[in-house]
Amino acid sequence: MSFWRNAALASQPTPGEDSSMANERRPTTVMAGGGEYDRNAKVQSEAASLAIRLLRRAASEAALPSGDGPIVAVDYGSATGRNSLAPLNVAIETLRMRDPRPILVIHEDQPDNDYRSLFDTIYNAPESYTRQHQGVFGCAIGRSFYDPVAPPASVCLGWSSAAAHWLSGAPPRPSDHLWAPTVRFATGPAVREAARRDWHQFLSRRADELRSGGRMVVLLATVDDEGVAGGEHVLDGLNRVLQRQVASGAICGHEYENLVVPMFFRSREDLEAPFAGSDLGDRLTLLEHCRGIVPDPLWNAFVASGEVNAFAASFTAWVRAFTAPCLLASLDAQRSPEDRRAVADAIYGELETDVQNAPAEVRCAWRIATLLIGKQ
């Protein structure tokens, strides 16, 4: 689950936008499925490539199981899996140089994730680890990574790319915006507290699941030492469209107020704090913490092509993929599925037009943190 790792065609409703989700009165961190993922893979490969060196180190250092069981690797927040393939192939190659035993890869995501696409990808994509290597098997766990997802001390190697900045619940949002992803937003300090608790919970669950000497690599969005995330403005346009929709009566004020995108970009200090704490500090070690800026591949493609309509379409598709489930869940329960879809189409259509008129406003320069974590 990730706003980098999924994107939908702008005008196509996605499997994540179904009516059953729309009836749930809570934010959702399920991403779009159905193959849209495959059609927009630039952003995520940019981000994940930063973490490959750390992943290779993790796979070369991780303590392997005693006995005759398989080596277990977990992909936390896999979405439909396509962009897990390249990093997993690196990890598997590295593990294979050390040990001939079978490897079991567990893909973890929300229960509502599109597992049909995931299984199709991991068994049928030519670049999948099941095609690239012998004796490697894939399975899925549909449960929040804030819950236990694997047996204690069973995981040799963990990987989580662009997922852990999604929060476990609905954080307080400003009255005039859809989210508060940094402390510079009105409710940011309160969301920061929720994000600190979630990060501690995420690490605590992984400390349970990693075997002694196991390794984990976590890539997620962060803020730099000035408090800048480089993408905190990315929902400004959607927010303006929604405010106009309220003003015109197309949606109700409380529907706007229901909508919250549950993400927060933690600082270096917040990311590192649990490793110095008395409980987790005795179980997990932060071995490396790399920080950088991801180039904006959508913007770079626009610069190369000069095609503003294509840029607006790709940007809108990307935003739709991670916000549409939240949007649909915020609409009144009595709206029909067709009505919900029409509302969403109108909103994202208007956003696309706005981006065509002012493309530079949505250019991003995401700050990324990659952590290599060891289990003691």
Place this chain on the structure above:
Amino acid sequence: MSFWRNAALASQPTPGEDSSMANERRPTTVMAGGGEYDRNAKVQSEAASLAIRLLRRAASEAALPSGDGPIVAVDYGSATGRNSLAPLNVAIETLRMRDPRPILVIHEDQPDNDYRSLFDTIYNAPESYTRQHQGVFGCAIGRSFYDPVAPPASVCLGWSSAAAHWLSGAPPRPSDHLWAPTVRFATGPAVREAARRDWHQFLSRRADELRSGGRMVVLLATVDDEGVAGGEHVLDGLNRVLQRQVASGAICGHEYENLVVPMFFRSREDLEAPFAGSDLGDRLTLLEHCRGIVPDPLWNAFVASGEVNAFAASFTAWVRAFTAPCLLASLDAQRSPEDRRAVADAIYGELETDVQNAPAEVRCAWRIATLLIGKQ
């Protein structure tokens, strides 16, 4: 996946009946999802209860892993999982008396299975093993059980209920019927050969996956020594409805001819033959083979209530749950999803009326085989 273990409300299209499946020109062994399973659990609990004694023996005898990894149990053909819970709880209780280590339960089914329902069941149902026991974890593998689904020598305990009579491909069908589930049907001898190859393949995959000393219990429909399955007439009514639909022009002749329900009920001899063969006989031992007849719970409920309309509805729902994906896949690709659904509604509606008029014709007395298998 099973015709016992799933049932849909008669008039409701099911998740298995979506348009993407309808575009595939092949039979499907995916069952209905979305919770219909939970609403019709009598038939399957009747069948599975026959196997509980063997499952308890299997769990008490299975060799456990060396080293520190979890104990792995696999549920082959889990569908949405609800009716795996009772047998898995028995297996886990038995394993737990022997060993305190964590247990990982892997649910296997087709990639198109409804994994959202599966994960909801295994994590949230009060009777789920994850709620009933500490240290038990569930995951899913979306791949045919005629393929490898788990690492070699990783499985302590296998369970497969009412799934292995589904074939891997489309068998030849008689020109005037939807299936040939025994040799008494016109193309039955050819289907029997396909079923023999599939059974060998199923056992061969499991022989790879079971650890030395591991155990597996397989429950499936069979024919008795007179060649009677006790349910081979169960699609006669649907077949008659479809033939009338062709005659009236509601569906085309080739759509009728495309439809095949890929099942076969093997004899005692065919089930036992691989264990005497040179390749599998050296790897697997047939420890017990129990055979019996399952009472028809739908019929028994009808006898108790006298309500023929309820009986016709429950029977039709049950048939629809395992035949509708095949039916939809047989319809012309250019039909719209709405048209497909209308065709299916008309067909099953007509079937329900026929059953109301002649309920005794669809009473079943299924012959069931349960095999306890050991890996050498």
